[in-house]
Amino acid sequence: xxxxxxxxxxxxxxxxxxxxxxxxxxxxxxxxxxxxxxxxxxxxxxxxxxxxxxxxxxxxxxxxxxxxxxxxxxxxxxxxxxxxxxxxxxxxxxxxxxxxxxxxxxxxxxxxxxxxxxxxxxxxxxxxxxxxxxxxxxxxxxxxxxxxxxxxxxxxxxxxxxxxxxxxxxxxxxxxxxxxxxxxxxxxxxxxxxxxxxxxxxxxxxxxxxxxxxxxxxxxxxxxxxxxxxxxxxxxxxxxxxxxxxxxxxxxxxxxxxxxxxxxxxxxxxxxxxxxxxxxxxxxxxxxxxxxxxxxxxxxxxxxxxxxxxxxxxxxxxxxxxxxxxxxxxxxxxxxxxxxxxxxxxxxxxxxxxxxxxxxxxxxxxxxxxxxxxxxxxxxxxxxxxxxxxxxxxxxxxxxxxxxxxxxxxxxxxxxxxxxxxxxxxxxxxxxxxxxxxxxxxxxxxxxxxxxxxxxxxxxxxxxxxxxxxxxxxxxxxxxxxxxxxxxxxxxxxxxxxxxxxxxxxxxxxxxxxxxxxxxxxxxxx
Amino acid sequence: xxxxxxxxxxxxxxxxxxxxxxxxxxxxxxxxxxxxxxxxxxxxxxxxxxxxxxxxxxxxxxxxxxxxxxxxxxxxxxxxxxxxxxxxxxxxxxxxxxxxxxxxxxxxxxxxxxxxxxxxxxxxxxxxxxxxxxxxxxxxxxxxxxxxxxxxxxxxxxxxxxxxxxxxxxxxxxxxxxxxxxxxxxxxxxxxxxxxxxxxxxxxxxxxxxxxxxxxxxxxxxxxxxxxxxxxxxxxxxxxxxxxxxxxxxxxxxxxxxxxxxxxxxxxxxxxxxxxxxxxxxxxxxxxxxxxxxxxxxxxxxxxxxxxxxxxxxxxxxxxxxxxxxxxxxxxxx
Numbered sequence: 085x086x087x088x089x090x091x092x093x094x095x096x097x098x099x100x101x102x103x104x105x106x107x108x109x110x111x112x113x114x115x116x117x118x119x120x121x122x123x124x125x126x127x128x129x130x131x132x133x134x135x136x137x138x139x140x141x142x143x144x145x146x147x148x149x150x151x152x153x154x155x156x157x158x159x160x161x162x163x164x165x166x167x168x169x170x171x172x173x174x175x176x177x178x179x180x181x182x183x184x185x186x187x188x189x190x191x192x193x194x195x196x197x198x199x200x201x202x203x204x205x206x207x208x209x210x211x212x213x214x215x216x217x218x219x220x221x222x223x224x225x226x227x228x229x230x231x232x233x234x235x236x237x238x239x240x241x242x243x244x245x246x247x248x249x250x251x252x253x254x255x256x257x258x259x260x261x262x263x264x265x266x267x268x269x270x271x272x273x274x275x276x277x278x279x280x281x282x283x284x285x286x287x288x289x290x291x292x293x294x295x296x297x298x299x300x301x302x303x304x305x306x307x308x309x310x311x312x313x314x315x316x317x318x319x320x321x322x323x324x325x326x327x328x329x330x331x332x333x334x335x336x337x338x339x340x341x342x343x344x345x346x347x348x349x350x351x352x353x354x355x356x357x358x359x360x361x362x363x364x365x366x367x368x369x370x371x372x373x374x375x376x377x378x379x380x381x382x383x384x385x386x387x388x389x390x391x392x393x394x395x396x397x398x399x400x401x402x403x404x405x406x407x408x409x410x411x412x413x414x415x416x417x418x419x420x421x422x423x424x425x426x427x428x429x430x431x432x433x434x435x436x437x438x439x440x441x442x443x444x445x446x447x448x449x450x451x452x453x454x455x456x457x458x459x460x461x462x463x464x465x466x467x468x469x470x471x472x473x474x475x476x477x478x479x480x481x482x483x484x485x486x487x488x489x490x491x492x493x494x495x496x497x498x499x500x501x502x503x504x505x506x507x508x509x510x511x512x513x514x515x516x517x518x519x520x521x522x523x524x525x526x527x528x529x530x531x532x533x534x535x536x537x538x539x540x541x542x543x544x545x546x547x548x549x550x551x552x553x554x555x556x557x558x559x560x561x562x563x564x565x566x567x568x569x570x571x572x573x574x575x576x577x578x579x580x581x582x583x584x585x586x587x588x589x590x591x592x593x594x595x596x597x598x599x600x601x602x603x604x605x606x607x608x609x610x
Numbered sequence: 611x612x613x614x615x616x617x618x619x620x621x622x623x624x625x626x627x628x629x630x631x632x633x634x635x636x637x638x639x640x641x642x643x644x645x646x647x648x649x650x651x652x653x654x655x656x657x658x659x660x661x662x663x664x665x666x667x668x669x670x671x672x673x674x675x676x677x678x679x680x681x682x683x684x685x686x687x688x689x690x691x692x693x694x695x696x697x698x699x700x701x702x703x704x705x706x707x708x709x710x711x712x713x714x715x716x717x718x719x720x721x722x723x724x725x726x727x728x729x730x731x732x733x734x735x736x737x738x739x740x741x742x743x744x745x746x747x748x749x750x751x752x753x754x755x756x757x758x759x760x761x762x763x764x765x766x767x768x769x770x771x772x773x774x775x776x777x778x779x780x781x782x783x784x785x786x787x788x789x790x791x792x793x794x795x796x797x798x799x800x801x802x803x804x805x806x807x808x809x810x811x812x813x814x815x816x817x818x819x820x821x822x823x824x825x826x827x828x829x830x831x832x833x834x835x836x837x838x839x840x841x842x843x844x845x846x847x848x849x850x851x852x853x854x855x856x857x858x859x860x861x862x863x864x865x866x867x868x869x870x871x872x873x874x875x876x877x878x879x880x881x882x883x884x885x886x887x888x889x890x891x892x893x894x895x896x897x898x899x900x901x902x903x904x905x906x907x908x909x910x911x912x913x914x915x916x917x918x919x920x921x922x923x924x925x926x927x928x929x930x931x932x933x934x935x936x937x938x939x940x941x942x943x944x
Binding site: 130133289312314316318328513519523525 | 642644645651653654655658659660661662663664666671696697699700701702707710711766769770773774777780781782783784786787788879880881882884885888889892895896897
């Protein structure tokens with residue numbers, strides 16, 4: 085017992101000594117922001133892989149810094165040169181010819197050539213490919229490396245979204261020829277070609293990146309970047325305040341605290357990520373387009389933005405609201421109770437003072453579901469339910485655990501899609517009649533409209549901006565007249581950055597704010 | 611019963627529990643709604659709803675279409691050989707993920723256990739032996755409040771006070787990114803999560819057990835007689851009060867380890883601690899079943915081992931623990 089007591093006492097003393105020593109080491113153990121030329125940025129979750137071909141519309145910060153594709157995107161999300169210095173597309177839209185920059189190298193010093201491009205594209209366009217991005221490359225028929233710096237891609241059918249898809253990172257043949265592009269070890273220890281290289285990754289802790297001086301765009305301005313993984317949003321806020329981290333992805337609930345903190349700046353960027361109320365078109369109640377138009381007038385989107393998103397969002401009146409294509413010139417749905425009454429009455433519905441709209445003795449009655457795990461969607465669902473009830477629709481709200489969702493059994497659902505790039509990537513899946521749920525597709529509401537199908541096809545084959553814009557304007561008109569959804573809001577992505585730091589230039593981001601690190605080579609301390 | 615037989619009996623019992631737990635976990639996961647193939651696809655596309663056709667392909671690739679008994683058998687065989695499977699999400703061996711996470715959780719649990727043992731003995735003894743009823747009531751009141759407070763509230767309070775307001779201690783992680791791990795920085799990073807874990811889970815109960823254990827024995831005849839013999843108070847406390855008085859506490863401590871670990875799940879998320887709990891929560895969220903089953907299995911081994919250690923320690927403190935009570939003779943004193 086004496087030995088035990090002594091042991092415990094000794095342990096306690098050494099603990100205390102260590103704690104004191106820790107305090108002595110750097111003042112508080114939580115000293116102020118980094119003074120060296122690095123940035124520490126926190127997000128919530130550790131990604132499962134840094135392999136760009138395993139991430140679909142889901143560009144993790146590390147992946148975005150480590151890898152570059154043939155092309156990239158500028159602040160307006162227009163396609164610009166990256167690994168390729170220029171390219172041509174044949175007038176039939178079937179042949180693409182890319183010229184690579186001279187002297188490209190991998191992070192391990194090996195040269196990057198057209199063979200790597202061929203290797204990567206062959207692998208992702210293989211029908212048996214397990215790559216998540218394979219869906220974007222189904223039109224690729226063959227890839228040829230003509231010489232070290234030129235590549236020819238031949239398509240089996242025109243696919244205008246291919247250029248955007250080619251912003252996906254190119255992979256090194258010399259490391260993956262044996263194991264294949266989906267090699268899990270490479271996924272967590274990648275060798276890339278981007279402005280930063282990954283030097284250390286600790287699961288659930290952090291990723292350490294170092295500037296790659298041989299980057300084709302010249303050495304990045306920062307020497308290093310740490311991405312740390314802090315799941316709790318309040319903990320991220322405290323770390324920002326204590327200076328343990330410099331910058332972080334934050335929730336709207338933290339925005340006020342960031343605005344009040346000296347030395348921090350709030351960046352609220354638009355995203356292409358929208359939320360809408362999907363209708364199951366198999367349900368007879370949704371048959372009349374006038375009813376769906378009326379519901380689009382019954383929703384107060386400003387109230388949703390202010391009440392649910394705390395102001396950090398935009399009203400959505402269609403799926404292309406933050407896209408450079410397609411919604412200009414199409415009348416936007418406004419919150420207009422008089423219009424609801426007018427449209428419903430014209431369509432033959434009637435209602436008593438307090439009762440719901442009815443037609444032929446049938447009340448307009450349905451339930452709205454959404455993923456119970458997603459707090460924002462649940463809040464949107466609840467407010468929309470209230471708004472629709474006020475407008476005379478007998479609606480109930482019924483959140484479901486993600487796993488319990490059976491798409492064919494739902495009436496309506498708070499759903500989210502959207503891409504800041506070529507619209508086709510996020511329109512054909514949800515709205516083309518060839519993609520209906522029964523056929524195993526992403527058209528979860530089984531929406532079918534020949535005019536929409538035709539416009540989407542025109543968009544896929546359009547080879548110039550005018551034709552593309554015309555196709556998606558026609559698409560937007562068609563879905564405005566026969567709405568598949570009641571459009572709700574666009575989310576914004578919120579990030580805190582140090583006030584004296586020159587960070588990302590504003591740009592419309594992917595969903596969940598992915599794509600923030602697009603110009604990381606230019607970031608620097610003032 | 612000899613110490614060897616006692617040990618053998620307990621280890622056999624633990625093994626049976628382990629087999630039952632693994633079967634149960636595997637069965638429950640099978641019954642759980644949802645489709646891991648769908649989850650993998652969703653994770654890779656940042657939550658995008660996957661097409662049914664893609665889900666079917668993925669199910670096939672993950673071998674989810676094999677019959678359940680076949681999969682269970684394969685899993686048990688592999689687990690016995692030390693292969694805990696491959697993560698659905700990363701495609702890497704589960705053991706590679708689990709190893710570091712287990713070490714970090716052990717470090718955290720050990721620190722929390724040391725804190726709560728030392729703290730509970732000190733405070734419990736003080737409450738039992740003090741002559742000031744005000745002090746005793748103060749301690750009891752505080753412990754009552756602490757006992758009623760959920761662990762995450764304690765955690766957030768500590769975080770707010772020491773990291774937010776005073777900025778004395780770091781709020782999360784096991785060290786500063788990119789810096790070599792030093793003892794000083796580890797202790798600084800351990801301080802808040804360990805304290806939250808120690809004082810947010812069972813601490814009030816522990817203090818109470820020490821206090822009542824010692825108080826009851828204090829009045830026992832052999833202690834009275836030792837006191838009458840003029841034994842030095844510190845020797846009396848150590849030999850006659852503390853040692854037998856701690857038995858209920860030590861036994862409870864072993865059981866409490868399970869609760870401590872459950873608490874660690876939440877604490878690790880709040881303090882960004884890269885341990886087993888965070889891994890389990892992340893893998894449950896992503897339906898990464900191989901990782902989830904392995905974390906549950908490792909947690910079960912850990913809890914069983916802790917219970918065993920608690921029983922062994924208690925049996926060393928008081929040999930009567932490992933003896934079945936004789937007919938007609940009750941075990942007195944506690």
